[in-house]
Amino acid sequence: METTLGRRRGPLGGFSTGAHRGVAAADTYDAGVAILIDPPRPEAHGRRWSHLVSDTSLAELHAFADACGMPRRAFEGDHYDVPEERYAVVVAAGARPTPARDLLRALQDSGLRMQKRRGDTGVVRASGVRFVDGTSADVDLIRSAREADSARVFAAMAFVRDAEGDFAVVHSIRRGEWGAPGGWREGGESPRANAVREVREETGLSVREEALVARGYERFQNRSSEQGLWRPGFDLLQVYEATLPTRRPRLEPQLDDTSDRRWVTWPELTSLCGDLFWWPLADALFSPRGG
Numbered sequence: 547m548e549t550t551l552g553r554r555r556g557p558l559g560g561f562s563t564g565a566h567r568g569v570a571a572a573d574t575y576d577a578g579v580a581i582l583i584d585p586p587r588p589e590a591h592g593r594r595w596s597h598l599v600s601d602t603s604l605a606e607l608h609a610f611a612d613a614c615g616m617p618r619r620a621f622e623g624d625h626y627d628v629p630e631e632r633y634a635v636v637v638a639a640g641a642r643p644t645p646a647r648d649l650l651r652a653l654q655d656s657g658l659r660m661q662k663r664r665g666d667t668g669v670v671r672a673s674g675v676r677f678v679d680g681t682s683a684d685v686d687l688i689r690s691a692r693e694a695d696s697a698r699v700f701a702a703m704a705f706v707r708d709a710e711g712d713f714a715v716v717h718s719i720r721r722g723e724w725g726a727p728g729g730w731r732e733g734g735e736s737p738r739a740n741a742v743r744e745v746r747e748e749t750g751l752s753v754r755e756e757a758l759v760a761r762g763y764e765r766f767q768n769r770s771s772e773q774g775l776w777r778p779g780f781d782l783l784q785v786y787e788a789t790l791p792t793r794r795p796r797l798e799p800q801l802d803d804t805s806d807r808r809w810v811t812w813p814e815l816t817s818l819c820g821d822l823f824w825w826p827l828a829d830a831l832f833s834p835r836g837g
Contacts, residue, residue, distance in 0.1 A: 581610045583637060584646040586630035596633050598626040598641060601652045604671075614639050623660040623668015623688065624653060666690040669762075669830045672823040674769060678721055681774040686765040687827040693737065694763040694782045700775055702741040703728025704758060704786040705828070706751060709793050713815050716748045716799070717806040724818040728783075730775060737784040749807055750798035751790070758786040761831050764824060785827065 580601040586594040598616075600607035604624075611618075611626050614636055620626045628636055637643055644652070653659045660668040667689040676682045705726045706714040715724050727748040731740045738755040745753050764783040766776040776782075797807045810818065812834060819825055 580652070581607065581641045582644040582649050582652060583628065583633070583641040584644055584649045586628070586633050587646065594630040596628040596630065596636075597646070597649060598628050598636060599624065599649060599653045599656075600658065601656050604658060610639070610641070621670075623662065623670060623686065624658050660686050660688075662686075662688050663690070663692070665692070667830075670826045672826075675823045677774065679772070679774065680770070681768065681772050682770040683766045683768050683774060683776065685767075685823060687762070687824060687830075688765065689762045689827065689830055691760055693760045694784050696737050698780055698782045699731065699737045699740075699763075699784045700780050700782065701728060701730045702737045702744065702784040702786065704741045704745050704753065704788050705761070705832070706745055706749065706753065707787065707789045708795070708809065709789075709791055712794060712809045712811055714749050714751065714797060715808060715810055715815065715818060716804040719803055719805050723822060725822065725824075738786070741784070741786050741788075745788070747801045748799050748804050750800060751795065753788045753790075757788050759788070761785050761787045762827055764827070787831070 581598065582601060583596050583598045586596045588595050598607070598611065600610075607626070608618075608621070611621070614632075616626055616628070616632075616636075620628070650659075658671075660671060662668055669687040669689055672685045672687065674682055675685050703726050708714070714727065716727050717724050727745045728741065729744045729748075731737065732743070735743065736755075738758055741758055742753050742755055745751055762785045764785065766774065766781045766783070768774060768776065794809045797809070799807060812832065815828075819828065
């Protein structure tokens with residue numbers, strides 16, 4: 547698609563951050579990517595909103611949004627929500643006004659569309675994630691206070707926090723990395739029973755099913771010749787949170803599939819897991835910056 551997006555080169559070849567100070571729409575964009583915005587129509591939180599998308603590249607969408615001074619928290623997995631009072635500024639910066647139906651079609655055709663239920667929040671798509679069994683997948687990370695369709699859940703995990711907000715983490719021998727306790731469903735157990743069992747086996751902690759709070763899910767799309775545990779229609783990992791009433795209870799695993807376990811603060815969790823594919827979801831849920 548041809549575009550008139552106003553990206554300007556700075557003296558060192560970087561992006562000008564002047565878009566939110568009135569970049570002229572006549573400035574041209576040199577990457578063949580269209581940034582589209584629909585009219586401000588959907589109402590939420592007492593105001594009307596537009597959707598800002600790219601027809602080709604999320605990286606370019608983020609670059610444009612950054613240049614317009616838009617916060618990353620406005621990103622919804624495949625688009626930015628733009629309040630109506632910012633619409634004219636974003637158009638002046640080079641976004642192309644587009645009817646909502648055409649914008650949705652362009653997003654779908656681009657392959658960037660993230661399917662989700664109304665009320666769920668897309669965080670990011672982790673593309674081409676490689677796993678220790680040799681398979682790979684694109685993984686959509688989605689925030690949601692509602693549990694996913696249990697018929698589609700193949701695994702569950704739980705972020706277990708103590709009375710002070712610290713996190714229980716374990717080091718998986720199979721994956722060779724730190725993370726929250728979790729794993730695959732067994733037999734006919736429910737996703738909640740799955741999470742409770744994994745927490746007990748990997749940390750020794752007892753968590754009641756009714757104490758689990760749904761926080762989101764991961765959706766897997768196979769991208770390799772080999773099929774992973776997930777498959778079409780059985781492709782979701784349910785994410786829960788559980789809070790304990792005591793401070794750092796002792797961790798005593800029941801199985802030998804983990805090599806270490808510990809309680810960590812948020813900065814320590816960031817250091818251990820910040821480079822893993824699922825981290826953006828954890829950051830969106832628990833970051834002290836307001837996630």
